[in-house]
Amino acid sequence: MDDQGRLLQARGVGMAGHPLHGGPQTLTPHPMHDASSDNGEPRKQDIGDILQQIMTITDQSLDEAQAKKHALNCHRMKPALFSVLCEIKEKTGLSIRNNQEEEPVDPQLMRLDNMLLAEGVAGPEKGGGSAAAAAAAAASGGVSPDNSIEHSDYRNKLSQIRQIYHAELEKYEQACNEFTTHVMNLLREQSRTRPISPKEIERMVSIIHRKFSSIQMQLKQSTCEAVMILRSRFLDARRKRRNFSKQATEVLNEYFYSHLSNPYPSEEAKEELAKKCGITVSQVSNWFGNKRIRYKKNIGKFQEEANIYAVKTAVTVTQGSHSGANSPTTPTSAGSGGSFNLSGSNDMFMAMQGLNGDSYPPSQDGRKQSLHPLSRPQQKDRAAYTLTPLTELSPLLCASRLPPPADG
DNA sequence: AATTATGATTACAC
DNA sequence: GTGTAATCATAATT
Secondary structure (H helix, E strand, O other): OHHHHHHHHHHHHHHHHHHHHOOHHHOOOOHHHOOOOOOHHHHHHHHHHHHHHHHHHHHOOHHHHHHHHHHHHHOOOHHHHHHHHHHHHHHHHOOOOOOOOOOOOOHHHHHHHHHHHHOOOOOOOOOOOOHHHHHHHHHHOOOOHHHHHHHHHHHHHHHHHHHHHHHHHHHHHHHHHHHHHHHHHHHHHHOOOOOOOHHHHHHHHHHHHHHHHHHHHHHHHHHHHHHHHHHHHHOOOOOOOOOOOHHHHHHHHHHHHHOOOOOOOOHHHHHHHHHHHOOOHHHHHHHHHHHHHHHHHOHHHHHHHHHHHHHHHHOOOOOOOOOOOOOOOOOHHHHHOOEOHHHOEHHHHHHHHOOOHHHOOOOOHHHHHHOOOOOOOOHHHHHOOOOOOHHHHHHHHHOOOOOOOOOO
């Protein structure tokens, strides 16, 4: 009962106090007006004083403020004022949107996180689970000591990045926690003089966290960038091209020349070759792709090589009656008469071997220079490389003549 | 330093 | 997906 009466009275003051923000003087009761008949007057004055003190507390020095705060806390009117503030807050608090805004997990952040995890930067310590390293190990088949140096170099740099990343992350986390606890303490202390709901504290904390996580995101971003640069410098096979080992090339060449009529290894064959050579299947595919096109473009140049491997495999193949023998360069399996795709048969290759291979694709220097990166070679250009069908070519070949260059 | 060899990548066709 | 052809970027050679 008494409480309510006080509350009501206090509320009156509180309401009046609202416009007070503009000018506190209006609220301050005049002491001389003290008619002494009304015992509400001194209280009014009290409250006015309290409010005045609260309003000006920030203008004072820390010690002063601390003392004032303590005084206020001990003030007999404090509970009443507090409850008033509670009520006001309750009324106005409704307007404060409870913006839950459950962060929809920033996709950008997720991407960064995933990448860092994949690169072994964010993952478990020294897990070696670095996908890159694992892939590299798989690719090398464990038989390439030459590039292991580079990989260790790469790993060193990566762990350096990793170290920095973790150190920074920890720093941020620590700072975040420190700041959060600081703010929470502040709010908790303030909650003695003004009502602060746990929700508000929560909100504040989440705001802080969001700010810090945006800083973290920057860190992650730059770390990702660093990793990307490192990758492109060390792992981009194109930049760091290494020739295959001699044995690997040998194995590949052996297969190529012993299947010259159809140099298209099946998936299984590729896998086996890859295993034998300690390279990946796609590397085998690349090799055959390159080999086919380069062989086709200039058979003459590969004559010797073809000879070597033909002889090599010849030992294993039973040589039937080989009369004429005017061309010892004939690959063993060439007789099967398969087709080397697109440009004709291997028969043509064999025939071409007797020619000056260097001159076959007509000089392309001019073309090359005139070819702007933006203007793609058209069918016309490609035609220069497309061999004439054997049926048309053979008479010429018999005559040991080259087809005249395109320009005449 | 210039040239050639070579593995990888790209664009395109099927 | 496979292939070719052109091209790139580097390694190796001259």
